[in-house]
Amino acid sequence: MIDAIFLDRDGTLNVERADYVKSIDELVLLPGALAALGSLSALTVPIILITNQSVIGRGIVDQAAVDAIHAHLHTQVRASGGRLDAIYVCPHHPDAHCGCRKPQPGMLLAAAADFQLDLARCVFIGDSLSDYAAARAVGCQPVLVRTGRQMRQLEQLADSDPSVILMDDLRAAAAWLMAHEQHSVGCDTAWRSAR
Ligand SMILES: [Mg+2]
Numbered sequence: 001m002i003d004a005i006f007l008d009r010d011g012t013l014n015v016e017r018a019d020y021v022k023s024i025d026e027l028v029l030l031p032g033a034l035a036a037l038g039s040l041s042a043l044t045v046p047i048i049l050i051t052n053q054s055v056i057g058r059g060i061v062d063q064a065a066v067d068a069i070h071a072h073l074h075t076q077v078r079a080s081g082g083r084l085d086a087i088y089v090c091p092h093h094p095d096a097h098c099g100c101r102k103p104q105p106g107m108l109l110a111a112a113a114d115f116q117l118d119l120a121r122c123v124f125i126g127d128s129l130s131d132y133a134a135a136r137a138v139g140c141q142p143v144l145v146r147t148g149r150q151m152r153q154l155e156q157l158a159d160s161d162p163s164v165i166l167m168d169d170l171r172a173a174a175a176w177l178m179a180h181e182q183h184s185v186g187c188d189t190a191w192r193s194a195r
């Protein structure tokens, strides 16, 4: 059984924009994303969003704008029967070299402390190499989706690292995780590759 599900935001839950999501109108959820969150919510583990938002550190929007986007996201998720138990945001500019901006694992470590998680029993669903690296840095199982801009790189990565689980989208990742959890009830099985 897993301890928690970490989720990336842009490119995983919603359409990534080259010019950043700056308002609730620009938060366009990917097809099936809400339904996927709804089904994952049947698992009795925390679902935690882990997102880099350098849009704040770059001075394009302020923290309040990102908070408003996340309040709106919460409302949509709740209305469709899902939940997000926490949202961790790195607001820093890449040049700040903070410990929280993925690929650094700072947000995962903070969540592990807050929710008392064994990170080796957590999964991280994301769409980028930095999600993969953050997960690997703390022993989380990476589950990668092809809905972001790094689809090609992820396919190469999955070829070189057979423990990577690569799925078409969050919907497929959720279905895989639900099946995995049902399978592992009562026994501590190793991760099974979906490939
Ligand atoms: Mg992403």
Ligand SMILES: [Zn+2]
Residues within 6 Å of the ligand: 090, 091, 092, 098, 099, 100, 101
């Ligand atoms: Zn940071």
